[in-house]
Amino acid sequence: MFVVHGSKVTSSPLRMFASVVVAMLGLCHCSNHNGTFLGTPELSGPSEALENTVAVFECKLLPHPENETVLMTLLNRGSTDTWLGDSTSLAGEAATFNLVVKPSHAGALVCQARAQNNSNIKPTFSNTHDLKVFEPVSSASVSIMSSTTIFEGKELYLFCTTDGNNVSFTWLQNDQPISSPHVMSSDPFLWIYRTTQADSGTYVCEASNSFNGTDFTTRSQEVNVTVKEPRMVVFEGEELRLVCPADGINMSFTWLLNDQPISSPHVWFSDRFLWINSTTQADSGNYVCEASISFRGIDYVSRSWEINVTVKAVVSDPDISFAVLMEDSHNFSVGVTCQSAVGTPPVDFSLYNGTGLVANVTSADRRAVFRVPVVFGEHLRKFRCQANNGAKTASSGWLPIKIEKVKGPVSLTYDYDIAENFAVVGVRLYCKVAAGSHLRYQWFLNKSLLQDHGSFYYVFNQLPEQSILILSVGRSSAGTYHCVVSNSFDNTTTISSRGRHLDKEVLNRLPVLVVAVVFGCFIFLILLVGTCCGFGVIYRRREYGDKFLLEMERRVVAYEGELDVSEYSDGADALRTVGDGFDQASDASSDE
Known part of the structure; x- marks a missing residue:
């Protein structure tokens, strides 16, 4: 038995076993040295190589076995060994490998030594030799990981790709290095995590690397980025709904318009929602919501981004009108004007004729002018305008366009005003032409052109029908008047009226014809009355005969008696008696 304490092993039998192993290894070494063992090869060559260039590697085997041909093999060690080349050493010379460098050659290279004709000799390997294959950059491209048109507060994410290795990257905005604190760039990545309008511009990525003092640099295409102010557009009468982005428990919300609390009665609030049922232009502005929460007596407030x-x-x-424009003596065009009195610009205007769309344009001041070429003397179709600023399309009425050259004759007539003493105090002269469009009237006094108004006159144009010259009769207004008519777009043709002389004496003098007519009428009336009286006498005589003559005599006598009363005052009673007797005799005669 043996006991292991930490890293130390204590046993006398184990010491004996180690000695035996060492002795056996020594015997093996001696036997291989005698031709049954290959030494360790040594691999040498460049540690960096440029792509598509030739790199030379050498492999030596020391000592070289006697009477053995050694096959040297260059391998790339990865997940599996990749063969790169072979070379044979006959008498101990170094094996040479001329390698055309490719990106796949990069990594750990080893040299294998093997007895070519003796399979009993075990192959040996050199230490690894690291090779870096350098690829110079030749192109770069920017990939857009987010939209290039974004609102403030959103992120911008760009990625630069290139075909080289060992590359360093530089990001430029408007050809200047980016140094903003809210920009994060790491190798090929550019991330702006909270954009502002200052981040708008042109972005470029530059990729570069260098190799044996040669720099390689390439520039990507330009990417145009626009950061907009958060904006919402609605039309009068439409509803507006906003939501505060903050969310949490026991939070209170406050909405601000242009940094002032909103207190309008037509605005409705509910938690983090704002709703305006029917908007007006007074609701335009910058909206912000503030979310607040209280924790342990401390108020925490978070403010959202503004939304415009x-x-x-x-x-x-729109109203539609037109004017004729003269390009030269033979070419004319029509300027058609479309104008809307109300509407928030920009406004898209379109001009239509009877067959379809003629032209369209976007206007910043609710007014657009379209130029339409015309041939003089031809009648154009009717035109109309349409206007749109994002809501509904508004249309004008149809406008017929007619261009006619002025044609005579020109007539000049007048009437006048009379004061209480029957004297003429004011005159109105009327100038009319037989035909023409876009007329221009000019008044002349004694061949001198009259302006729009003067001390004794005023010009009033009722286009296109006529022009009126209003005069105050006096010494200054005496003279000969005439008018001249032409087209406003063409001065080559003018037509003049006849002259008419006017002064105070002429205006107040009765014409001979008028006097003759008046006296003729008076004589005619006298003759008519006399004739009627004569026919009356003849008719009554035929009707009543002698009785009529007696009655006439009585009336004459009575009439003469009435005349005599005033002359004879002393014989009034006698006259009265005679009269009474006459009456009685008449009565008696009547009774009989």
Whole structure:
């Protein structure tokens, strides 16, 4: 029996066994030295090699056995031994291996020595020789592990891949090394765990390595990253729902709008939820929620990221108008203007004709102008506008576009105002043309152009029907007036009216024709009354005969008596008596 104490073994029989083993090993060594044992080979060569270059390795066996041919084999030791080459040593010379280096050659290399013609001799192996195969970088690429358009507070994760080894990586933002404290980069990885708008920009990865003082560097493609402010867009009348990201037990929540507590009666709160049933533009702004909890008398408050809410006004139905634009003497175009009075920009405007879409454009001021080429003299189709800023599509009415060159004649007429003394105090001149569109009227006094208004006149245009010149009659307004009409887009054709002379005396003088008509009418009335009276006398005479003549005589006598009363004041009683007798005689005659 023997007893083991720790690492020491105490037994005299065991000492005897060890001595026997040593003696046997000595005998074996002596016998192998005599030609039955191969020594340990020595492998030498470079520890680093460039890919696709030739690396030379040597393997020596000392001492070399007499009268034996030794086969030297170069192996790569991994999970299994991989053969790399063979070389034969006949008389103790070193075996040489010329190896075209590949990435798979990297690792632990060994040299095996084996008696080529004697299988009784056991093979031996050299110590391992580590080889690093250097691959120069030639290309790099950035893989995007997250979205390149993100909101503030979200993470950005990029990964750089390359085809080299022993590579070091450098990350650049806008061609500058990244040094932000909230950026974590490790070898090929870039991780921004809490982005801000300052992290927007162009990102590039540079991969580099070096080999025997030669540097190799490659640059990846650019990756454009946009970090947006957290934003939500709703339209007036729509609802708004927000949720505070914090969650926990016995937490209280406070909502802030532009850093002020929200106290509007149309805002509803429930735990970590905020709800506005019908939004208005007053609800626009930056919303923040604060979550708080109290623990052992200490209040802990956590504040969320801001989210910007924009309440947009829905775009109104656009107005549509057009103007003719002259490119040169032969080419014209139409500028169609679409404009909405209400609506939060930007607004997308579209122009349609009777067959479909003509053009569209995005406007920052609720107004867009479309240029449509036209051929002069042709009638265009009807046009209409549509506007949209993200809610519903608003439309204008159809606008017919007609371009017509001015054609005569030009008429000039007037009327006037009369004061209480029947004197003319004001005149209105009317200028009209037979045909034309986009008309321009010009007034002239004694061949001098009149502006829009002066001391005694005012120009009032009722386009396209006519133009009115309003005058105050006086010494300054006397003269000859005429108007000229042309197209507003083309000055090559103008048509003038005839001149008309106006002054105070002319306006207040009755025309000869008027006087003749008035007097003619008066004479005609006199003749008509006289004729009627004559026909009346003739008719009554035929109807009543002598009785009518007697009645006429009585009326004449009575009339003459009435005239004599005023002349004879002394014989009034006698006259009255005569009258009475006349009446009695008339009565008696009547009785008979």
